Amino acid sequence: MKAFGGKVLFLDRSDINTDEIIPAKYLTEISKEALKPHMLEDLKLEGFNPQDPAVLAAKVLVTRANFGCGSSREHAPWVFEVNDINVVIASSFARIFRQNMFNCGMLAIELPESTIDELFALKADDATIAIDFDKDMLTISSAKGTKTINYRIAEFDKALVKAGGWVEFADSKY
């Protein structure tokens, strides 16, 4: 299983699409590693700099609704994976992106909008999120406080994470 948790990157916008996460011009790469320098390169968000050390140090992404909409490109989860971001927390996901995350053994955690607001309320430079995968629990800690939240992911998605991804799961079963 992958390692989950660490420094948080907050992206305060809904409908962040896969073209913003990894522009199509990099889809000519045939290795995941080659995508690494281009994470969130075209993100339209005031004050955001994809090369900011805080962005590069992040391990968990916290964002708003409909994250990962648009293209089916798995390059979107991959560019996070090669940058050591294995968890994305949002109030909702686009279907293909969400499935791609779990298919890669990564975590896409959906929380109600009000809970996402609570996470944003603790936004600070030192914010971290710890994940207790077995208990479906996450704890956010920052200079502004600490909060533990229970989340729910589908049983199937949890099984994919445990198996290490869909190829591993399907290969043993079908």
Place this chain on the structure above:
Amino acid sequence: MAMTLAEKIFRSHLRDEPFPGTKVLNIDVVLCHEITTPIAINDLVARGKDRVFDPSKVKVVIDHVTPSKDTKTATQAKILRDWARRQNIRDFFDIGRNGVCHAIFPEKGFIRPGYTVIMGDSHTCTHGAFGAFAAGVGTTDLEVGILKGVCSFRTPETIRVNVNGTLPEGVYAKDVILKVIKHLTVKGATDCVIEFQGEVVKAMSMESRMTLCNMAIEAGGTSGVCMPDEVTVEYLWPFISEEYADKAAAAADYRKWWSDEGCTYKKVLDIDVTNMEPQVTVGFKPDEVKNVSEVVGTPVDQVYIGSCTNGRIEDLRVAAAYLKGKEISPLVRGIVSPATPKIFRQADEEGIIRIFMEAGFCVTNPTCGACLGMSNGVLAPGEVCASTTNRNFNGRMGKGGMVHLMSPAVAAVSALAGKIADPRTFAKETI
């Protein structure tokens, strides 16, 4: 129990239900292109599982960047080409015979009512126009599809959209789907199938139905679907004539897939198109849609006609009807990409290619090209494109560029005017 079309397909293709709410389906057709497939192929090779579950059910095309523009794209094409050969995949479409995936695969008769279809491409929802369940998936789903012929889905709910009234002059399927996306929003159909019904859809050609279903994903939808009927049979007849005594028998058989009276919909949306204007997007999301009259006069640098949304023969005919005998504004670059070689040839025979060229359009080979800013019409920062494609995301056609989505009719008259224009105020010639 009364079921939707999607529920019927799920029932007939169910392989496993590993957990409540998750269904693993047998897949009838796995479609592949050179952008999302090579990494799946390399991974299968690395795992020592370089196999295909059934070569006759895997269809392959090089379409996103073709002919290759550099070493990287040539390598992607080579990986796909070599794999198709060593796996004995007969339906592989290479340079000269290739076209935009969601145009060429239906054209070859690969998609049938009741089928399950996956591809590593979000616009796979297009194929639901045939009464199939067709979903875009990522590379890992594609990889498992190639290896095992299965794919997992959450049981989808269905949103029914009734399109009623009469399409006015200058208003087309593209305008209808933009209006639907405006209503549903970019996330309104997440985990749902969008079912297009109503008298307007019934009267539509397969090309128009594909335009509708193509953009289901822009509302978050898993698949668009239409009920397979006489129009479907007519389109598929060259491929199915041996299976059925006559067309009526085929249409009667296809009825079994229709959503039942009294089935459960998550939501029903009624749209009357009788007084609808042509629609144009204005921002960076496909649900930011306005009436053309509100955006007339917006300057554009490039006009692009093509893509899996609107690069079919009917689209080229519409555009050519406005362009015939005229020249586009010297302020714009016009680019048209017929979506497949068959469409290109047909357009040539009908004099449409000549009309485009005399109007000052650059006619490219069939490719996805400019739509996603990979080749054949990338925008410079600050430039604006009037486009018949499906996505207006920030930077979609090139970093810093802006895209207005619209029908081929609006695109054609915008090319003439050098700014966004209303086709209802332009003369249309017969072709």
